[in-house]
Amino acid sequence: MSWRPDFGLVRLALLVVAGRRFWLLPLLPLLWLVFQAGVLLVGAGEAFTPTSAQGPLIGVPLTLLAVFLGLRIIAGEIDGRSLEIAYTVPGGCERVWRAKLMAAGLVLLVSEALLAVAAWRFFTPFPWGALYGAMQAAIFYLILSMALATLFRSEAAGAMGTAAVLGLNGLLTGFGGNQLRASPFWNPHSLEDADPTELFAWTLQNRVGILLVMAAILSLAFMRANRRERMLGG
Numbered sequence: 001m002s003w004r005p006d007f008g009l010v011r012l013a014l015l016v017v018a019g020r021r022f023w024l025l026p027l028l029p030l031l032w033l034v035f036q037a038g039v040l041l042v043g044a045g046e047a048f049t050p051t052s053a054q055g056p057l058i059g060v061p062l063t064l065l066a067v068f069l070g071l072r073i074i075a076g077e078i079d080g081r082s083l084e085i086a087y088t089v090p091g092g093c094e095r096v097w098r099a100k101l102m103a104a105g106l107v108l109l110v111s112e113a114l115l116a117v118a119a120w121r122f123f124t125p126f127p128w129g130a131l132y133g134a135m136q137a138a139i140f141y142l143i144l145s146m147a148l149a150t151l152f153r154s155e156a157a158g159a160m161g162t163a164a165v166l167g168l169n170g171l172l173t174g175f176g177g178n179q180l181r182a183s184p185f186w187n188p189h190s191l192e193d194a195d196p197t198e199l200f201a202w203t204l205q206n207r208v209g210i211l212l213v214m215a216a217i218l219s220l221a222f223m224r225a226n227r228r229e230r231m232l233g234g
Helices: 007-018 022-027 030-041 050-073 075-079 093-122 129-152 155-172 196-225 228-232
Strands: none
Touching: 007 022, 007 050, 007 093, 022 050, 022 093, 030 050, 030 093, 050 075, 050 093, 050 129, 050 155, 075 129, 075 155, 093 129, 093 196, 129 155, 129 196, 196 228
């Protein structure tokens, strides 16, 4: 099964997932930075440091956008009663869903670039590795939200399941105060006093481990979605 991109299909997938005003979606996370700037202006928050930019400034809004996109990849067709059409596409239904994933990834990439420029210009410089960390969290929740929405066959149920996982992640990590290697939000730049060798090993474990988990979740989501009778059933 080929994973070569079909850019014509990707363009159509972008319209289906994000609508005709898809160009607005990468701009929406910038509202989060506007909110953070307002908090700082009224003196209700502390200035951001280079090590804290990955999560609060870039990762959080990017992840929220990723969740919205993930919910619409497969479950959007269920709610829109157009899923049966996907099963008739030449090359298989997974061809459509891969195109939607790629379209969502392009939206996230553009949005992260805008967030990075704004965060660097108006808040704080940050290590370039923070961009990978923020994108890792966003892609993880893109795939997770797609999988949960597919499992429950509903965007709303998928959103509630994803919110529960996000909330649990926040509780376990103290909403950024603690760093857990099992978390997609893992930020090695915040561990300034760690031994460099151990830090490299921990970071490698996190990056590779999260990639494997994402691949497993994606495979399970496609296996579930390929059960045509179950997905189309009442």
